[in-house]
Amino acid sequence: MEENFKVIDNYLMVRMPEEVDHHKSVYISKTADEYIMREGVGNVVFDFEDTRFMDSSGIGIIIGRYKKISYFGGKVFAINTDMRIKRTLMICGLHKVIEIME
Amino acid sequence: MEAGHKMRGRTENYTVLRNEMKMSFDAVSVNEAFARVAVAAFVTPLNPTLEEVSDIKTAVSEAVTNAIIHGYDREYTQGNQSEEREQVYLHCIIEEDVLQVEVRDTGKGIEDIDQAMEPLFTTKPEMDRSGMGFAFMEAFMDDLEVLSEPGCGTTVRMKKKLGITSWIRQEE
Secondary structure: OHHHEEEEOOEEEEEOOOEEOHHHHHHHHHHHHHHHHHHOOOEEEEEOOOOOEEOHHHHHHHHHHHHHHHOOOOOEEEEOOOHHHHHHHHHOOHHHOOEEEO | OOHHHHHOOEOOOOOEOEEEEEEEEEOOOHHHHHHHHHHHHHHHHHOOOHHHHHHHHHHHHHHHHHHHHHHOOHHHHHHOOOOOOOEEEEEEEEEOOEEEEEEEEOOOOOOOHHHHHOOOOOOOHHHOOOOOHHHHHHHHOOEEEEEEOOOOOEEEEEEEEOOOHHHHHHHO
16 A cells, blocks of 8 residues: 555655545554655645545545644645545635645 | 335335335444445435435445444443444435434443534544544435433434435535
């Protein structure tokens, strides 16, 4: 699963799985934090290209990383979000703090 | 149509009027996906839209996740090891075009239900929980009822009417 995490310049790219739920979120949060600490990246990009399902655990992942990274002025991005994912993010008002790109 | 006819699974027209399903499974996180897929499969005779299936899956996932991480909180369950394995109970009923889903645990229960249902309120911020579980259930289903007593477990009952979303959402 490590291949879903990639560091490009100052960005950590996280390829989200097909289904983002509590079961998967624990591993994603933990691994993303390890990369952020080890590689000292400033920004995080969550790629939802493969994602077909997400519940509030996904929101937890994003808010958790946002708190860590925004402290040092970093930004969080969500890319390739389909209508569903976008709606879920917007219900929580996340579009005000992170950058959402389709 | 008379009530007696409704009790049968199908009429001559092969439309499902009433159908019921009960199951229980271990309170472990792999079963979250299993539970939501099972409910999604259960509603297929109603010909739900992709949108509706997705709403139902999200709501079920939230309720089951809550039962597993909050109901059977590790600190709470460590005390009573003598008991059998913790189980989550799922009970679904389809009546006409309404789906009712009940998710029940026998875990630690909720002290203040109103507070628990507040968006962004969570007792486990360290676990990266967003506190949006109940808010999502409310947003994606038509009706939500939470019954709980500390030490006696929690029951979450949700209802959703299928087949109306298409014209309600048109204005968007």
